[in-house]
Amino acid sequence: MDSLFIMLLFVLILAIFLGFELINKVPSTLHTPLMSGANAISGITIVGAILSSGSDSVLLTTILGTGAVFFATINVVGGYLVTNRMLGMFKKK
């Protein structure tokens, strides 16, 4: 259990640093799409939601998991589509 935790912590720390490096130089023109695109990525919690909803364990877990799937799907589908729609408007003439 400890080694698993350390591995997850390792991944967490590296990913945070990577995140700071990746986003550091974003022009303000793209702030909104960046935010809504990142927001769509935070819908990754859908993976956890699917596991809770579909594992057929306890009724309460299935119910809560199914609710999570619903909200996370709105977040993911809506987030990516709206970002795509916004970015489609950014044109250079």
Place this chain on the structure above:
Amino acid sequence: MNMFFQSELFVNLSYILASILFIFGLKMLSSPETAQRGNLISALGMLLAIIVTLMGNNIISYQWLAIALIAGAIVGASAASFVKMTTMPELVALFNGFGGIASLLVGSAEFLNITSSLNVIALTAVFLTVLIGGVTFTGSLLAFGKLSEIINGKPFLYFGQRAVLTIFIFLSFILGIEIVVDSGLLGISRFYLLVFLTITALILGVLLTAPIGGADMPVIIALLNSYSGVAAAAAGFVINNNVLIVAGSLVGASGLILTNIMCKAMNRSLMNVLFGGFGAVSSSEGNKSGEIQGEVKPINTSDAYLILEAANSVLFVPGYGMAVSQAQHSVRELGELLEENGCEVNYGIHPVAGRMPGHMNVLLAEANVSYDLLVEPDDVNPIMDTVDVCVVIGANDVVNPDARENEGSPIYGMPVIEVDRAKTVFILKRSMASGFAGIDNPLFLKENSRMLFGDAKESISTLVSEFKS
């Protein structure tokens, strides 16, 4: 073969690939040329993660899952397709809140699942997931309410605000510790512990967002965006899942960077934004300076046309007022007519103009303004003396000269677009009411300022027709 696609190994390899796609997607989002492709790549990563999870061995019943997936997809897709660009800040806030509640539910579902035995670390992660997810949810809903003006956008301040906040934070940690150590000292069952923690987190979200006023919305939206990522990463620790941790951390970090940029653009610390209640306090302070003298000089559209017609360079400076009156299309039309007239046209955009980071850029992009014409304060301020006409459209605090000249002003030190240094400034405004921060703006009284009263869209459209005639 079928076995392999369902194996732990294949699923985890796919998660790694999904993480790589997220990283590339985010990277490409930082340049206008590649941004749209970047978003698609990131979406591809998400699709991959979802599909392999659905195919995995752990999924036994698909019935509810399918209903929730389809219903969520329909709701999300229709919201994204039908929303107007001016209401984008609200929608982003709402989606963000849904991400938060989803993480909260995942944490709760695993906590209440007696078949899974959670260790101390996983239980701590449950606590953090529920707490941050809950704060994100109600915080985002309140931000949505304020932005869509269902709720009054003014900062809500009350006596003992910090004390109340401290009590609730303290309470949440007591519940959190009990969830982890399960000492039984509180005499509450696991289920009710979770219920109380959820309620506390939901109240905290409201308490944290209520004191934030309209002009500070870009900061709080960026911060809530960061929270939703942190909640997802915490959920990753509950279910021991790397892809949640990677994606969640990336979002958490990017949200934090945006928050920082927004704070810098207002010359304030995050603490000050969160607890300062800027708009409510400053209205009384602002009047003390009292030295502002001069008179407001109105101008009509025919005179404004003559000046614009003779100008060699024009800078449009939009603010939230442009979004309110939906003037962006008329502005673009006027900009094109000016360019045909041999005039150099640019758009000066302050990072916190509007209600979310980059709000003005999205509106102007929607109106087909080429993005290379959108310039930041640092690029435009040095050449401000050469600008013939600045057209300020519904912006106020971000062009306030007090930020440079009046040390007593609450916004002193904030980087602004120094429009008063241009040869002539047109200010399109509905009335003489002050901006969201509630501070007087001496710009309106400057020698080179001309007020063009009325609805911004109507005024600009009139100018457009003057040009055409």
